[in-house]
Amino acid sequence: MSGSHGPAARLYRPGTSAVHRLPAHCKLVAVLAFVLTVVATPREAVWAFGAYAAFLACVAAVARLPAGFVLRRLVIEVPFVAFAFLLPFIATGPRVEWLGLSLSESGLWGAWNILAKGTLGVAASVLLAATTELRQVLLGLQRLRLPPLLVQIASFMLRYADVIADELTRMRIARESRGFTARGPRHWSVLAKTAGALFIRCYERGERVHLAMLSRGYDGGMPVIDRLTAGGAQWARAAALPVPALVVCVLGWTL
Amino acid sequence: MDPVTRPDPAPGQAPSLDVSGLAYAYPDGHQALFGVDLTVGRGERVALLGPNGAGKTTLVLHLNGILTPGAGTVRVAGTPVVKDTLPEVRRRVGIVFQDPDDQLFMPTVREDVAFGPANAGLRGPELERCVSRALDRVGMAGYADRPPHHLSFGQRRRVAVATVLAMDPEILVLDEPSANLDPAARRELAEILLSLDLTVLMVTHDLPYALELCPRAVVLSEGVIAADGPTPDLLADEALLRAHRLELPFGFDPRTTRR
Numbered sequence: 183m184s185g186s187h188g189p190a191a192r193l194y195r196p197g198t199s200a201v202h203r204l205p206a207h208c209k210l211v212a213v214l215a216f217v218l219t220v221v222a223t224p225r226e227a228v229w230a231f232g233a234y235a236a237f238l239a240c241v242a243a244v245a246r247l248p249a250g251f252v253l254r255r256l257v258i259e260v261p262f263v264a265f266a267f268l269l270p271f272i273a274t275g276p277r278v279e280w281l282g283l284s285l286s287e288s289g290l291w292g293a294w295n296i297l298a299k300g301t302l303g304v305a306a307s308v309l310l311a312a313t314t315e316l317r318q319v320l321l322g323l324q325r326l327r328l329p330p331l332l333v334q335i336a337s338f339m340l341r342y343a344d345v346i347a348d349e350l351t352r353m354r355i356a357r358e359s360r361g362f363t364a365r366g367p368r369h370w371s372v373l374a375k376t377a378g379a380l381f382i383r384c385y386e387r388g389e390r391v392h393l394a395m396l397s398r399g400y401d402g403g404m405p406v407i408d409r410l411t412a413g414g415a416q417w418a419r420a421a422a423l424p425v426p427a428l429v430v431c432v433l434g435w436t437l
Numbered sequence: 438m439d440p441v442t443r444p445d446p447a448p449g450q451a452p453s454l455d456v457s458g459l460a461y462a463y464p465d466g467h468q469a470l471f472g473v474d475l476t477v478g479r480g481e482r483v484a485l486l487g488p489n490g491a492g493k494t495t496l497v498l499h500l501n502g503i504l505t506p507g508a509g510t511v512r513v514a515g516t517p518v519v520k521d522t523l524p525e526v527r528r529r530v531g532i533v534f535q536d537p538d539d540q541l542f543m544p545t546v547r548e549d550v551a552f553g554p555a556n557a558g559l560r561g562p563e564l565e566r567c568v569s570r571a572l573d574r575v576g577m578a579g580y581a582d583r584p585p586h587h588l589s590f591g592q593r594r595r596v597a598v599a600t601v602l603a604m605d606p607e608i609l610v611l612d613e614p615s616a617n618l619d620p621a622a623r624r625e626l627a628e629i630l631l632s633l634d635l636t637v638l639m640v641t642h643d644l645p646y647a648l649e650l651c652p653r654a655v656v657l658s659e660g661v662i663a664a665d666g667p668t669p670d671l672l673a674d675e676a677l678l679r680a681h682r683l684e685l686p687f688g689f690d691p692r693t694t695r696r
């Protein structure tokens with residue numbers, strides 16, 4: 183009825199490419215291995231990061247994701263790397279002059295390190311999210327034996343995010359219909375009470391959902407209905423990202 | 438309307454639901470039920486009417502052992518509802534809750550309908566068949582892979598019915614099935630409920646809906662069964678309705694709607 187498209191729907195880009203078709207748990211393992219490899223690379227091996235970016239670009243091309251789509255989603259990283267831009271100014275040690283600014287050399291390397299590794303990690307995750315439905319990601323996590331409680335919590339978040347957002351919207355409309363607009367700190371108490379009311383409503387809904395689950399025989403575990411399976415060929419295809427990355431990483435340490 | 442039929446249980450065949458002397462007080466001391474006696478024969482469709490706060494939901498939560506009686510017993514098809522029988526009882530009593538968003542908690546319709554039978558141990562093609570049969574019965578077979586929050590309210594209510602049909606219940610218990618439905622969705626649900634060959638207990642304020650679907654009605658008021666009889670007779674008894682805060686919609690006369 184709401185027909186809303188939550189954050190999940192905006193991240194995913196439907197398709198039928200080879201990347202889309204890989205089982206979710208293969209992709210999860212590939213992304214995790216890739217990120218670990220990137221993080222393990224020495225920051226001085228600048229060329230290695232270029233190679234990693236090129237690998238990701240290849241994946242994006244195979245998945246037929248437009249560059250603009252991926253770049254726009256990278257913006258999410260900005261708040262997290264803001265600190266990186268401060269590093270050259272506040273770090274100590276030998277300094278270099280640039281455009282009249284005095285920058286710390288180790289700070290510059292530190293900033294580069296965070297920026298490069300962060301961006302590559304986020305880009306890999308964006309590719310994963312764009313080619314894998316969230317539902318499949320959860321099934322993948324389940325397949326990888328993540329503790330079932332965590333998977334259940336995540337799948338309930340996926341199911342109820344829109345319901346709760348709708349509830350919040352209705353509360354906002356009700357507030358505004360009675361002439362309320364948040365204009366300053368004096369109104370924060372109203373917003374805080376809204377948050378409290380939303381929490382109580384969610385809590386009560388949680389209790390009702392639990393009743394409904396008990397009524398259908400819930401005993402603490404979700405029955406595994408869809409079991410993901412992957413053959414050797416699919417694992418091999420998933421390895422096409424992390425294995426070359428590992429080679430680059432080893433070269434970065436030895437060269 | 439059909440005359441009220443209370444099929445005599447065949448020898449060895451217990452009524453679908455047998456509640457006797459059921460009393461219950463909440464932990465905070467509030468007593469909700471004071472000795473409820475109710476028998477629903479196999480294949481009967483019974484409306485449970487009553488004002489807000491009469492204890493209807495409390496009664497419903499006893500039927501599959503979510504609440505444990507303070508006194509009295511509940512039997513489902515002869516099986517007493519006690520701790521050891523809970524898995525069996527919960528399979529046999531299908532409760533459709535009022536808000537389908539509470540009932541549909543899985544990411545897709547198919548998984549949600551599969552939840553109950555999978556808990557009962559079904560797997561593989563057998564489970565698939567069970568799910569598609571249940572969805573077929575409510576006319577939602579084409580929506581198996583949709584997430585529940587992309588369905589209309591009426592569709593969600595129908596899927597909620599399918600989730601309990603999939604467990605092949607002895608008795609279907611509906612809590613306010615017509616709440617929040619538009620007239621077309623209300624009629625569609627009525628058609629589905631009439632097409633099911635099942636024992637039905639329907640909790641509702643919607644008296645015309647009760648008249649349409651249930652030959653027999655019981656009034657629960659202040660924690661006891663205050664009246665029990667053919668629905669048209671109960672709805673024609675103005676004094677009874679008034680005494681228990683039940684009202685017919687404006688312009689609705691149960692005597693002229695007999696079919």
